Amino acid sequence: MTITHGGPDHLGVPRWDFSTNANACGPCPPVLQAVQQADARHYPDPTYTALREALAGFHGVDAWRVVLAASASEFIARITAWVARDGGERVWLPEMAYGDYAAAANAWRLGPAGAPENAHLAWVCEPSSPMGVAEPLAQRVLTGDTVVVLDLAYEPLRLQGTCSMKGEALDAVWQLWTPNKAMGLTGVRGAYAIAPVRSRSDVLELERLAPSWPIGAHAMALLRAWVLPTAQDWLAGSREQLRRWKIHQVDLLLELGWRCLPSDANYFCGRAARSIDQASLRAHGIKLRDAQSFGLPGYWRLSVQSPPAQAALRVALLAQTETAA
Structure with missing residues (x-):
């Protein structure tokens, strides 16, 4: 049976994991x-x-x-x-x-x-x-x-x-x-x-x-x-942090030509301006979740991550853009 899920895979734990929706402020x-x-x-x-x-x-x-x-x-x-x-x-x-x-x-x-x-x-x-x-x-x-x-x-x-x-x-x-x-x-x-x-x-x-x-x-x-x-107080504080991080992460992707769909949660779906090389991203320590398995082909689900993770994502995506050019 093939299991499609975010998180660790045969390459181990991604350094910058946007593929699971765990609270990026954690652990509590x-x-x-x-x-x-x-x-x-x-x-x-x-x-x-x-x-x-x-x-x-x-x-x-x-x-x-x-x-x-x-x-x-x-x-x-x-x-x-x-x-x-x-x-x-x-x-x-x-x-x-x-x-x-x-x-x-x-x-x-x-x-x-x-x-x-x-x-x-x-x-x-x-x-x-x-x-x-x-x-x-x-x-x-x-x-x-x-x-x-x-x-x-x-x-x-x-x-x-x-x-x-x-x-x-x-x-x-x-x-x-x-x-x-x-x-x-x-x-x-x-x-x-x-x-x-x-x-x-x-x-x-x-x-x-x-x-x-x-x-x-x-x-x-x-x-x-x-x-x-x-624990509940910590969770409330983490939601405030995630709101700020989410605004920055969406803005980052919009600047790179992505289309980002609205979401109420600590994750959202986005479509890149050009195809994404998953292997190249993984080599940069980054993993996204392909939304095709959910019935949304062409989109990626990204959890909201910390500013260092977002910076790494930006560098990796820009590298793909330069390679394509």
């Missing part, structure tokens, strides 16, 4: 400290009682609504299996979306629904990837008995705007949270979902489909620490 100091001090000598509490209560308190929900997962991808696979096992046959995916939604649907032979209201399982991601905007058909998925998952992986890194689902609409869907991106620690795998308000029996079914101890000590430490006031 109190969360990093918690992960480094995690006690991996023992099994976690198999019920994760304290962790569930901490996450529930952070979100203001009952603890039974917290469903822990080994990662967002693991939850995507698990809830797809649950829907298929219960007779679901059709899935609705956004026009451009994270590839694991489709991969899980294909594994369980769920066919395309055509329209959101005809699906047994529907996916929404806000801010969306790769575009970083609201899903225009989000409200249409809130119909009938459709199982709706709202992927909020990038909500903590939203730099402007608000989620299109609020109040009762939000309580009617599965909210999938992946804090490792916001904390700048994507190598620590751990996620959780907030279940819909009237889904206690469904939660039990999903729990039965999970392996024992879905997350280990380091993921537990990350999830416990990310809800702390010190």
